[in-house]
Amino acid sequence: MSRGDEERPPVPAELRGYLAEVVRRVRAVCGARTVSVVAVGSVALGDYRHGRSDVDVTVVVEPGLPAAALRRLAEELAHRRLPCPAAGLELVVYGADFAGRPSGAAGYLLNLNTGPLLTERADLDTAGTAAFWFVVDRSIAHRSGITLWGAPARRVIAEPAPADLFAALRAGVREHADGPGHLADNRVLNGCRAVVFCRTGRWVAKRAAARETAAAEPGFRPLLEAAVRGFERPRSAAAPLPAAEVRAFLAWAGERVEEAAAAGG
Template identity: 70%
Template sequence: MIHTLEEPRAVPVEVRAYLAELVRRTGAVCGPRLVSVVAVGSLALGDYRHGRSDVDVTVVVDPSLPERSPRELASALAHPRLPCPAAGLELVVYPADRVAGPAAGAGYLLDLNTGALLPGKACFDATRSPSFWYVIDRSVAHQRGLTLYGRPAREAIAAPRRSDLLAAIRASLREHSDGEGHLADNRVLNGCRSVVFCRTGNWAAKRRAAREIAAAAAEFRPLVEAAVRSFERPRASALPLPAPEVRAFLAWAAERVDEAAGAAGS
C-alpha cells in the first residue's frame, strides 16, 4: 500500500497533490521494491518558490527492481502525462545498495527531468553523467531530506565522504563559472550555499546562505543582494547580473572550498 505524504504540512500546498500522485505512480510501477521517496532541493531546505523552483525528488528502490521499471516510471511521470505544477521535476532513482554507503559516483537507475520550463531528459546510464550533482543531492537528502514515503531519508541514504563532497562542490562551482545552462542568480546563490556548507557543515536554503555571505563578504554584497532579488522573480523575468562579477564571486567561492578541502586533509 502506498501511503499519503508523511509530513504534509511541510510540503507547499501548490505541489502537495502533485507529489501525492507522484508517490502513488512510483509505487504502482515499483510495487514492494519501493524503499523511499524523498524530496530534496528547495523543498527539503524550506525555500521553494512556486513558478521559480523545481521539484527535486530522490527515489530509492530494492536493487532487484525489474530492468524495465525505470523506463516505465519515466513514462508514468513525464509532463504533461503527469502535469508538473512547478517549473519542472528533477527525479533520480537509486538502487538501495548503491546509496546505503558513501558512494562517490552518480550510480542512478534513472535521471529524469521533465516539466514546462525544464528541458526534458530521461537517462538510464549513470556512466554518461558527471557525478558531482548526485553526490551533492545525496548529501542534502541525508541531512535535510523530506521523506514523502517509506524509510526515513537519513536511514535510506548515506552521507558522502567529506572529501568526495568537497570535490563535488568544487566541480559544481566550475560548471557554474562556465555559466552555460544556468541562470546567473542561481549560479551566485549556489555559490553562497556552497561556502556556507564548507564553513558550517550544514546545507542552508539559498536565500539564507545569501544573507550570511552578504554579511560576511562586503565586497560581494551588491551582487549577492541582486541575485536574491532576481531569484524572487519568475524564471522568465530573471534579472541580468554582471558576468565578470559573477565569475569573480565564483572564483572566490572556489577558493573557500579549496581552503576547506585543505583543512580537511591536514
C-alpha cells in the first residue's frame, strides 16, 4: 500500500492474494499507463463479508489507453481466468483526466462485473448506464480508498460536487425502492448509509450505518436489526424482509435525502 494508507482498514486475508494478482494483471496489460489501483466499497470501509460482499476495485490510467487493452484486461480478470474468492469483482477503469475532476457522470472506460455470483459484463460504453453507483464509489474512493498500487487515491480521484452526490443518493434510494434485482437487506442497509451521509457527511460501512440509524429512529429498529442479521449471512442464504416495511423505510430515507439536498447538505 502507498504511504498515507496506514490508517485504512487492512485488506481481508481472504482477498490479499487475489488482489495482488489483480494488480499484477492490470499492470501487465496497462503498462506504464497505469496510474493507480484502489480498493473501494466494503473493503475500504472495513466491512467486507466473505461470501456476501463483492470486492470493488477502481483503476486509474493515463488517457489514451486503447480499447483493445481494455478488452484484454476484462478477459484477463474474468472469473473463468482468475477465479474470484468474493461474491464477485466489480472493477471500474477511469482515465486520469476524468477521474481527477469532479463529475456526476459515469465516466468509465471499462465497467467489469465478474465472479461466482455476478452476471458477467464488460462495458466499454457508458450509454444507458445509471451514473449514481459510480459517483458514490468515487466519493468513497477519494475519502477512504485503499491504494493497492500507485498514486494515492485522494490525489487522483476527485470528490464529486455536493449537488452530484445528492443526485446520486436520490437515484440510489429510488433504485432500491423499486426492489427488483437487489436483496432486501442490502436495499435497507444502503438506505441507512445514505441517511447517515446526509446527516453527518461521512461514508460509513453498511452495518455501522444501520446501527446509527436504529439508535436515532427506534421505530425502524426491528427492520434494521433484521437487515443486519441478513447481511451477515451468505448471499445465497439471504432471508426475506417484510416488503411493506422495506418500502416504508426507503420512502422515509428518500425524504431525508431530499431534506438534506434542499438544505445544501
